[in-house]
Amino acid sequence: MSYNKVQISHGNGGKETQQLLQRLIFSRLPLELKRVKGGVGIDHPDDGAVLHDNLVVATDSHTVNPYFFPGGDIGYLAVSGTLNDVIMMGARPIAMLDSIVVSEGFPIDDLERITGSMIELLKKHNVPLVGGDFKVIEETAMRNSIIINTVGLGVVETGGPIVDAVKPGDRIIVTGPVGVHGAVIAAMQYNISTSLKSDVRPLFELLEVFREFKGYIHAARDPTRGGLATTLNEWAQLTGNVIVIEETKVPVLEEVKAVTEITGLDPLNLASEGVAALAVDGEVEDEVMEALKGLGFEPASVGYVVEPKSERGIVVVKTAVGGAKILEMPTGDIVPRIC
Amino acid sequence: MELPKLVDALFRENGALARSITEQIHKLAPIVSKKLDRERIKIMNFCGSHEWVTTHYGLRALMPETIELIPGPGCPVCVTPSSDVENVIKLALEGYTVYTFGDVFKLPTVKHYKQDEVGSLAAARASGADVRIVYSFIDAVEDAKRTGKPSVFFGIGFETTAPSYAVLFEKGKVPKNLLFYSSLKLTAPAAEFAVRLHRSKGLVPVSGVIGPGHVSSIIGAISWDFFPKEYGIPAVVTGFEPIDVLAGVLKILQDLYTGEVTYTNLEYRRVVKYRGNEFAQAEINRVFKPVDAIWRGIGTIPKSGLDLREEYSAYNAREQLGIKERPWDYDLPPGCRCNEVTLGIAYPTDCPLFMKACTPARPWGPCMVSMEGACAVWARFGSTERITRIVSEVR
Numbered sequence: 001m002s003y004n005k006v007q008i009s010h011g012n013g014g015k016e017t018q019q020l021l022q023r024l025i026f027s028r029l030p031l032e033l034k035r036v037k038g039g040v041g042i043d044h045p046d047d048g049a050v051l052h053d054n055l056v057v058a059t060d061s062h063t064v065n066p067y068f069f070p071g072g073d074i075g076y077l078a079v080s081g082t083l084n085d086v087i088m089m090g091a092r093p094i095a096m097l098d099s100i101v102v103s104e105g106f107p108i109d110d111l112e113r114i115t116g117s118m119i120e121l122l123k124k125h126n127v128p129l130v131g132g133d134f135k136v137i138e139e140t141a142m143r144n145s146i147i148i149n150t151v152g153l154g155v156v157e158t159g160g161p162i163v164d165a166v167k168p169g170d171r172i173i174v175t176g177p178v179g180v181h182g183a184v185i186a187a188m189q190y191n192i193s194t195s196l197k198s199d200v201r202p203l204f205e206l207l208e209v210f211r212e213f214k215g216y217i218h219a220a221r222d223p224t225r226g227g228l229a230t231t232l233n234e235w236a237q238l239t240g241n242v243i244v245i246e247e248t249k250v251p252v253l254e255e256v257k258a259v260t261e262i263t264g265l266d267p268l269n270l271a272s273e274g275v276a277a278l279a280v281d282g283e284v285e286d287e288v289m290e291a292l293k294g295l296g297f298e299p300a301s302v303g304y305v306v307e308p309k310s311e312r313g314i315v316v317v318k319t320a321v322g323g324a325k326i327l328e329m330p331t332g333d334i335v336p337r338i339c
Numbered sequence: 340m341e342l343p344k345l346v347d348a349l350f351r352e353n354g355a356l357a358r359s360i361t362e363q364i365h366k367l368a369p370i371v372s373k374k375l376d377r378e379r380i381k382i383m384n385f386c387g388s389h390e391w392v393t394t395h396y397g398l399r400a401l402m403p404e405t406i407e408l409i410p411g412p413g414c415p416v417c418v419t420p421s422s423d424v425e426n427v428i429k430l431a432l433e434g435y436t437v438y439t440f441g442d443v444f445k446l447p448t449v450k451h452y453k454q455d456e457v458g459s460l461a462a463a464r465a466s467g468a469d470v471r472i473v474y475s476f477i478d479a480v481e482d483a484k485r486t487g488k489p490s491v492f493f494g495i496g497f498e499t500t501a502p503s504y505a506v507l508f509e510k511g512k513v514p515k516n517l518l519f520y521s522s523l524k525l526t527a528p529a530a531e532f533a534v535r536l537h538r539s540k541g542l543v544p545v546s547g548v549i550g551p552g553h554v555s556s557i558i559g560a561i562s563w564d565f566f567p568k569e570y571g572i573p574a575v576v577t578g579f580e581p582i583d584v585l586a587g588v589l590k591i592l593q594d595l596y597t598g599e600v601t602y603t604n605l606e607y608r609r610v611v612k613y614r615g616n617e618f619a620q621a622e623i624n625r626v627f628k629p630v631d632a633i634w635r636g637i638g639t640i641p642k643s644g645l646d647l648r649e650e651y652s653a654y655n656a657r658e659q660l661g662i663k664e665r666p667w668d669y670d671l672p673p674g675c676r677c678n679e680v681t682l683g684i685a686y687p688t689d690c691p692l693f694m695k696a697c698t699p700a701r702p703w704g705p706c707m708v709s710m711e712g713a714c715a716v717w718a719r720f721g722s723t724e725r726i727t728r729i730v731s732e733v734r
Binding site: 007009015016242244248254257258264306309310311314316317318319320321322323324325326328331 | 341343344351352353354357358361394395396397398399400401581582585698699700710718719720721725726728729730732733
């Protein structure tokens with residue numbers, strides 16, 4: 001079988017995605033066309049781009065099988081995911097665009113439910129939908145599927161945007177149990193019954209924390225596709241620093257553990273859709289934890305950042321029994337089409 | 340505390356017990372090393388899941404330098420000969436519905452590396468063949484009953500999988516249109532082969548073995564008694580949590596220290612009986628017979644496989660379709676050292692292709708294909724030296 005074709009693992013959000021995009025796009029664009037002058041663009045892998053000081057823009061395409069799942073649907077996912085990308089840049093979302101592609105034969109009732117979810121979230125958070133597109137693909141090319149792309153615009157209200165750059169001494173905080181959304185989808189795909197519900201939701205409350213601890217939060221990311229493992233590896237690679245995670249401190253729900261035991265998946269590789277990972281200055285760790293608790297989060301401080309010695313840009317996991325392993329960027333097939 | 344949490348607290352997250360066992364290992368290792376006059380104490384496992392536990396929980400980073408935990412033949416997919424996969428691909432292309440497990444689906448044959456050849460069951464499916472991935476034999480049986488189409492089940496596995504096949508044959512549940520292509524392997528003959536090879540090649544000998552927990556639940560701890568009895572090598576059957584493996588290593592050191600090596604130690608008492616599951620053994624024996632089997636990259640190991648008995652020859656794909664066993668021909672891709680990794684002679688990192696031409700996304704050799712393959716496990720969690728070095732740096 002020829003390897004010179006796109007494989008499902010190219011879309012895992014991990015190493016293969018990175019390598020393919022490097023070849024197709026990043027290596028072929030000159031630096032001045034990777035960002036707006038003075039801003040942040042694809043020269044810096046982050047949730048979104050920064051244009052002219054305080055304007056943030058982010059985009060994401062969503063495809064998930066099945067498109068209805070406990071706790072949400074692809075409509076929630078598409079709106080929430082992009083809003084979170086904007087929020088993780090430290091910006092308040094001000095507008096959204098959407099672009100929907102469905103296959104011929106797709107049930108209109110389903111589509112109505114999905115767009116209903118999108119509208120519900122936009123109303124709840126008062127974000128106008130200012131533009132969009134709608135396309136249909138022949139059934140021979142794509143069967144009973146839907147892809148939703150959304151673009152989110154946001155404004156950084158005070159101070160600068162959060163451009164991810166972890167520093168030695170930083171603490172890694174997650175705002176809740178990881179891998180829930182990924183476990184729900186995996187359970188459905190592997191036909192495992194579970195009481196889990198996806199954690200999908202926009203994280204507007206975090207803007208308060210970002211404002212309060214302006215300058216002390218060195219990175220913020222919602223660990224969606226590829227999970228916490230991808231987020232931490234990207235942070236480590238961006239700066240060359242080493243991130244150390246204490247496995248026992250990473251919150252994982254019992255039901256998520258059960259799904260991962262059966263499927264052989266790792267909770268650290270599974271997507272969260274309503275959780276953020278933050279790298280905060282060690283000085284304000286306790287205060288940030290308290291602030292998050294005050295907002296109803298169940299945060300956990302799971303690790304720290306150290307200066308690299310013999311190897312740069314890696315993530316080390318200390319296990320419960322006192323051993324250690326390298327947490328690699330996820331590779332191969334994780335869960336097909338998870339988000 | 341709920342039961343799963345309790346089990347985790349006891350066997351998985353028990354840092355205090357892990358520390359205490361590790362301290363004892365560190366205390367005993369230099370004494371044993373001096374007593375045996377061996378610089379390195381090699382302890383071999385025979386189960387992909389033991390290798391996974393060892394690597395996933397970072398147990399090598401806890402060992403003193405003298406102790407080397409090495410993976411032995413423990414991955415059924417890794418040792419399935421290319422000729423078997425080729426035969427089944429041929430049947431798939433001829434129109435048989437082929438049922439197989441997910442790992443086997445991706446397994447490359449030697450032809451995989453030549454252009455314009457169908458080199459895996461995945462490629463066969465891409466060329467239009469009807470290849471279906473199942474999670475168990477029972478799924479294949481039910482699907483074949485439903486379709487009524489001429490079908491073949493590609494039977495991979497060790498003693499743990501064999502009873503699930505045997506019981507359906509024995510109970511007459513397998514439909515006539517479903518043939519069985521056996522590539523079943525037995526663990527003990529290969530384990531013995533690997534240990535003998537270390538001796539005959541003048542390598543650092545294997546000083547202790549960790550017997551496979553789930554295979555032993557079928558064949559019994561008794562099946563490993565030949566190691567202490569004939570080779571003077573301590574054996575421990577352990578479970579699959581980090582505490583199990585650590586306790587196993589300590590027990591081996593204690594046996595080496597006292598020199599009282601007489602029978603297999605059973606750490607995994609909560610699942611394994613000394614004599615194993617005699618019902619399952621009887622089922623296997625009624626349906627299957629031991630045969631010489633080819634191990635990929637290694638060759639034929641006498642009486643190391645299982646095939647259907649004569650009473651079931653109507654189901655035997657080889658017999659019914661006149662498939663002749665060809666003499667073994669070296670069946671690893673160029674440069675691949677999967678055979679040496681399987682026998683514990685080389686670490687995955689000794690292979691120049693590891694994480695270069697051979698990665699989990701683009702596996703070159705069979706040990707990188709299966710989740711249980713030592714190379715795939717190491718690719719996910721890093722090699723021993725790397726971890727040991729980095730741990731000392733971040734401490």
